Structures are given as structure tokens and as C-alpha cells.
Amino acid sequence: MTCEAFPSDCQATLTIDLDRIITNYRTCRSLAGGTDCAAMVKADAYGMGIEQVAPALYNKAGCRNFFVANLAEAIKLRRHVPDAIIYVLNGVFPGHVPYFIQHRIRPVLNDLDQIQLWAAVTAADRPACAIHFDSGINRLGLSPQETGAFIGDTTLQACLNIALIMSHLACSDAPEHPLNLTQLQNFTAITRHFPGIPASLANSGGILLGPDYHFDLARPGLMMFGGNPSPRPLPDGIQAAYHISGKVLQLRDLRIGETVGYGATWTAERPSRIAIINVGYADGYLQVFNNCGQTAYKGHMLPIVGRVSMDMIAVDITDLEVTEISPGDDVELLGEHITLEMASEVSTLSQYEILTGVKERYQRVYK
Known part of the structure; x- marks a missing residue:
């Protein structure tokens, strides 16, 4: 075939x-x-x-x-x-x-x-x-x-x-x-x-x-x-025109003291559960988000843990119910809940850098 x-x-x-x-x-x-x-x-x-x-x-x-x-x-x-x-x-x-x-x-x-x-x-x-x-x-x-x-x-x-x-x-x-x-x-x-x-x-x-x-x-x-060029609130009528989501590849359980990712920069301080997402710096999601980025899933904010690698990030889902998230589910990286302003604030990148850094590897859907 x-x-x-x-x-x-x-x-x-x-x-x-x-x-x-x-x-x-x-x-x-x-x-x-x-x-x-x-x-x-x-x-x-x-x-x-x-x-x-x-x-x-x-x-x-x-x-x-x-x-x-x-x-x-x-x-x-x-x-x-x-x-x-x-x-x-x-x-x-x-x-x-x-x-x-x-x-x-x-x-x-x-x-x-x-x-x-x-x-x-x-x-x-x-x-x-x-x-x-x-x-x-x-x-x-x-x-x-x-x-x-x-x-x-x-x-x-x-x-x-x-x-x-x-x-x-x-x-x-x-x-x-x-x-x-x-x-x-x-x-x-x-x-x-x-x-x-x-x-x-x-x-x-x-x-x-x-x-x-x-x-x-x-x-x-x-x-x-949909970006905000001013420190003041975004004007009425301006809305985010993009939504970036990655897919859960795998769920993993960690014991206290185990680490995540290259360089072992994040250590579990409690029994933890993490999700591996199929986005990394080759997709424009840069290492400035190491241990500080945020993702969103069904209204829950999920922090990035460990380093961003070329094709993957890890997010802490410990506070989610086990049955709430599964491999294949979509997690928001940028959009309604994770705004350009939020991503810029935690990463020190400008909103322009984040938006124009989107790479060709994404599946693009227009509506």
C-alpha cells in the first residue's frame, strides 16, 4: 500500500x-x-x-x-x-x-x-x-x-x-x-x-x-x-486569532527524587505524574520556557517541568484526576488560556518573537 x-x-x-x-x-x-x-x-x-x-x-x-x-x-x-x-x-x-x-x-x-x-x-x-x-x-x-x-x-x-x-x-x-x-x-x-x-x-x-x-x-x-502592543489591557474587539495545541504522547509516574529531561533540572518533590507533549524547540517552543512555561487542559493550568527538548516538553499533571487526560489528547500551548502576554511575561520573549517563531512542522487548520 x-x-x-x-x-x-x-x-x-x-x-x-x-x-x-x-x-x-x-x-x-x-x-x-x-x-x-x-x-x-x-x-x-x-x-x-x-x-x-x-x-x-x-x-x-x-x-x-x-x-x-x-x-x-x-x-x-x-x-x-x-x-x-x-x-x-x-x-x-x-x-x-x-x-x-x-x-x-x-x-x-x-x-x-x-x-x-x-x-x-x-x-x-x-x-x-x-x-x-x-x-x-x-x-x-x-x-x-x-x-x-x-x-x-x-x-x-x-x-x-x-x-x-x-x-x-x-x-x-x-x-x-x-x-x-x-x-x-x-x-x-x-x-x-x-x-x-x-x-x-x-x-x-x-x-x-x-x-x-x-x-x-x-x-x-x-x-x-490578537497580540497586545501596549502595557494597558487589550482593547475590546481584539481577540486571539490562533490556537496552538500539542498532543499527549505518554503519561509517566515519578517517585520523590526522580528527575525529568535533559540536565535533570526538575526534581519531583512529591509523587508526581507527568505528560509528555509532542512540541519542542524545533516547533518554535524555545528553551526560555524551561521550568516556567504554562500549558492548559480543560481549564487546568499545567506547568512545564524540565527542559524543553527538540521535539518534546513535559508538563506536571499530578493534580488532574487519572482519568481526565490520556495519550492523544490535545493540550493548549498558546491561545485563549495561554495568551501571548502570559507567554511573553514568563519567557522574556516579546509577543512578536513568540508569534513569528511558529514553525512549519505544525499541522495548520484554517477556519
Whole structure:
């Protein structure tokens, strides 16, 4: 007998709720006071699958603007949203121009070299572009010196079809940080030199900073998938759009003094019962969760004990009734009970790292 497929229950499962992503996107627009919102779908739509997420946002939520990190992501995205506006945050480089033209992709131009390269392209062939100004994060974007030079070079500006000017906030996850206001003032001053051109500053956290930060286009990412970009409570209407579960492989009984896993880092201080789950650091569940992670099963919180290994974790189920859990049962690792905020707090990983760290080995289920 030839088996071309494999049984669905042999992997851990990542369930993505597309309806919730759509609802979260609409909530972001509402939180932004009706300002148009692009969708940040870099890193495979934050690990949720760009080939499923982007068409859902385009067809069901009316999203028309998408941002990705690099050209490879943009070309993949174009196959799934053929009529959308796609921006590449890393910009354009020598040798890449024909691909931008062929796939109708817009570069986010981050320095004067990229601007000169794009301005040299025949205008009839060239898609529109965005200009990225560094307002204080000191990452990508025109430096203050380059900004002054570009503002003063109206001839160079006239060579470009500028569809958007943008900047990026460094501290939007810390609402009281003074750099937020500094960046807002810097970017507002820049926008005065480009009347009539849409402007964009706010990411997910920036949306929550208030209307002064919204401008013409907001760029939600984390919040669209149910993460919280702020230390304040998650806004109403934003829900987790993912559920990660692993399967129980085996149950084991331990005597007092016996240890679990590599390095023997956890020792049973009472007669204990543990469950072995089929998820490990090869699935993106990293060793920062050693002896501190949490899982959930039917409302019960079950702690990780011992080290996370490549393919397995152990959880303490001593307080469950023996008949409550069996091999083959699903245990939640991330979702309604184990939120991104909780996982981030115990692990010191950011919510972004946890969500985008989801690996391909999961069985993906879309609903």
C-alpha cells in the first residue's frame, strides 16, 4: 500500500481563525478613528500563513494595502492578492528593479541611494513608491541630513511618483515614553513639505497612542492577530486569532527524587505524574520556557517541568484526576488560556518573537 499523505493527528496543531483576523482588522480601523489601515503581513503573516491571511483581508475586510519585509515576500504575496497595493519595507537594490516592475510592487525608499536608483527608472515602467523618513528610531529611513537634502531637492521629488510618506515609532509599546511625542513632532514637520501626499506613522501600538498619530494610513500587525502592543489591557474587539495545541504522547509516574529531561533540572518533590507533549524547540517552543512555561487542559493550568527538548516538553499533571487526560489528547500551548502576554511575561520573549517563531512542522487548520 502506498501512502501519499499522513494522518492529521501525528503533528501538533496550529489553528488560525480567519474570521477573527478580519474582525481584529476592522477593530483596528475603528480604533484608528476610521483611518485607512494597511495590513502588515511580513514573516508569513506573523506565522499565520500569508497565502490564507492576505486574501481573507482583501476579500472580506476590504484591505487594499499590504506591507512585507522583502522582495521575496512581496512576489509570493502578489500571487494571492493580484490587485492589492504591496510595499516592500527593505526598499529596492541594484538588480531588483525588474522584479518590482514585473510584479507591480512599490518599494519603501530608505535612503538617497535608493531614491536615486528608483528615480532613474523610466517613469512609464515604474510603480509608485513610499519615502521612509527616520524620525528618531535610528533604523531604516532617511537620516535628518538626508531628509533635509531631499526636501530641498524638488527636482528629484518631481522624478518620483510618491504615493506615501512614512516613519516608524520606536516606543509605541510604552505610551508615556517621551520619544513618542518627539517622533510625532519630527514627522509632522516633515509632512508639511509634502502636501497632498498620504502619510503613515502608526503601527499597532501607535494606533493606541491616539488620533494625533493616525495620519492617513495606519499599519497594524501584532494587534491584527490578537497580540497586545501596549502595557494597558487589550482593547475590546481584539481577540486571539490562533490556537496552538500539542498532543499527549505518554503519561509517566515519578517517585520523590526522580528527575525529568535533559540536565535533570526538575526534581519531583512529591509523587508526581507527568505528560509528555509532542512540541519542542524545533516547533518554535524555545528553551526560555524551561521550568516556567504554562500549558492548559480543560481549564487546568499545567506547568512545564524540565527542559524543553527538540521535539518534546513535559508538563506536571499530578493534580488532574487519572482519568481526565490520556495519550492523544490535545493540550493548549498558546491561545485563549495561554495568551501571548502570559507567554511573553514568563519567557522574556516579546509577543512578536513568540508569534513569528511558529514553525512549519505544525499541522495548520484554517477556519
